[in-house]
Amino acid sequence: MKTITFSNGDQIPILGLGTWKSKPGEVYQAVLWAIEAGYRHIDCAAIYNNEKEVGKALQKAFEDGLVKREEMFITSKLWNNAHRREDVKPALKQTLMDLQLDYLDLYLIHWPISFKAGVGFAEIRKDFYTYSDVPLSQTWAAMEEVKKFGYARNIGVSNFNITKLGEILKNCTEKPEMNQVEMHPYLPQEKLVNFCKSNGIHLTAYSPLGSGDRSSQAKKPDEPILLEDKMIRVLAEKHHCSAAQILIAYSIHRDIVVIPKSVNQERIKQNLEATKIQLDEGDLEKLNSISTRHRFIDGSFFTKGQSPYKMEDLWELE
Ligand code: A2P
Numbered sequence: 001m002k003t004i005t006f007s008n009g010d011q012i013p014i015l016g017l018g019t020w021k022s023k024p025g026e027v028y029q030a031v032l033w034a035i036e037a038g039y040r041h042i043d044c045a046a047i048y049n050n051e052k053e054v055g056k057a058l059q060k061a062f063e064d065g066l067v068k069r070e071e072m073f074i075t076s077k078l079w080n081n082a083h084r085r086e087d088v089k090p091a092l093k094q095t096l097m098d099l100q101l102d103y104l105d106l107y108l109i110h111w112p113i114s115f116k117a118g119v120g121f122a123e124i125r126k127d128f129y130t131y132s133d134v135p136l137s138q139t140w141a142a143m144e145e146v147k148k149f150g151y152a153r154n155i156g157v158s159n160f161n162i163t164k165l166g167e168i169l170k171n172c173t174e175k176p177e178m179n180q181v182e183m184h185p186y187l188p189q190e191k192l193v194n195f196c197k198s199n200g201i202h203l204t205a206y207s208p209l210g211s212g213d214r215s216s217q218a219k220k221p222d223e224p225i226l227l228e229d230k231m232i233r234v235l236a237e238k239h240h241c242s243a244a245q246i247l248i249a250y251s252i253h254r255d256i257v258v259i260p261k262s263v264n265q266e267r268i269k270q271n272l273e274a275t276k277i278q279l280d281e282g283d284l285e286k287l288n289s290i291s292t293r294h295r296f297i298d299g300s301f302f303t304k305g306q307s308p309y310k311m312e313d314l315w316e317l318e
Pocket residue numbers: 018206207208209210211212213227242244245259260261262263264267268270271
């Protein structure tokens with residue numbers, strides 16, 4: 001499988017298994033099916049509330065000799081409530097304990113948003129009690145430290161726009177090597193991609209299939225359905241594959257790491273098979289001609305009421 005190389009020589013497989021929204025009771029089996037099928041990259045986060053179960057599956061895979069630890073690439077993310085310098089290492093150590101690992105291959109700041117201690121998703125309030133004002137430079141310095149200690153072999157960010165990346169780049173000793181953001185044909189993120197590429201920052205696309213399994217509360221009533229897009233369907237027919245496979249191949253063609261989530265064995269295998277699809281120039285033209293623009297995960301839940309954060313703190317509009 002194609003890989004993307006970090007400055008220390010580590011290679012991240014271009015396709016990984018996403019675990020956001022994978023429920024406890026499902027994710028154990030999903031991770032084992034994925035490893036059996038040939039996945040060597042799992043994307044996790046503390047706030048997904050399933051890292052213990054992912055850890056059990058990894059342990060089982062190691063014990064059964066399916067793979068060795070060093071053959072796997074494991075990513076996790078620092079939640080918003082642990083941005084203070086002294087909180088980063090303990091948060092990472094908790095993740096390592098849950099995943100039953102000695103080190104992560106990649107650790108990301110999950111959002112450029114800082115919460116008070118103890119605030120998870122359920123505790124987000126519409127007043128100032130949710131938020132704190134830890135500067136990103138402080139959190140990044142702690143990320144550099146955990147890398148130095150070997151708890152994370154590579155470090156990066158998630159949901160960072162050009163402005164926020166710039167804040168880190170101007171103060172850092174080590175630059176972030178990955179930015180994980182929502183990306184698909186409805187949100188190609190050309191400007192951000194160009195900025196990252198010219199600064200040596202790799203990209204990972206989350207919600208590459210449009211995250212249709214988000215809670216109905218999180219969805220807007222008129223939301224487009226990416227997997228049902230007409231142009232994507234035309235291309236799927238041409239390549240005798242599924243719409244999901246075209247979306248995965250699109251990201252891979254752009255050298256952007258892609259982490260479709262599935263807990264279904266057939267779809268887990270199908271998504272891996274998509275790495276074999278070759279898109280030609282005509283296909284790319286068709287994909288680039290899609291004019292629908294939509295951000296499925298707009299982060300508006302962080303901007304309600306008396307939050308100090310505004311939508312424009314999160315994203316540049318294309
Ligand atoms: P499931 O887990 O039952 O397979 P995203 O990665 O954009 O968040 O999308 C995840 C959603 O897409 C889930 O509902 C997942 O369902 C579904 N999904 C994953 N792979 C495929 C596929 N190959 N075809 C159709 N739907 C898929």
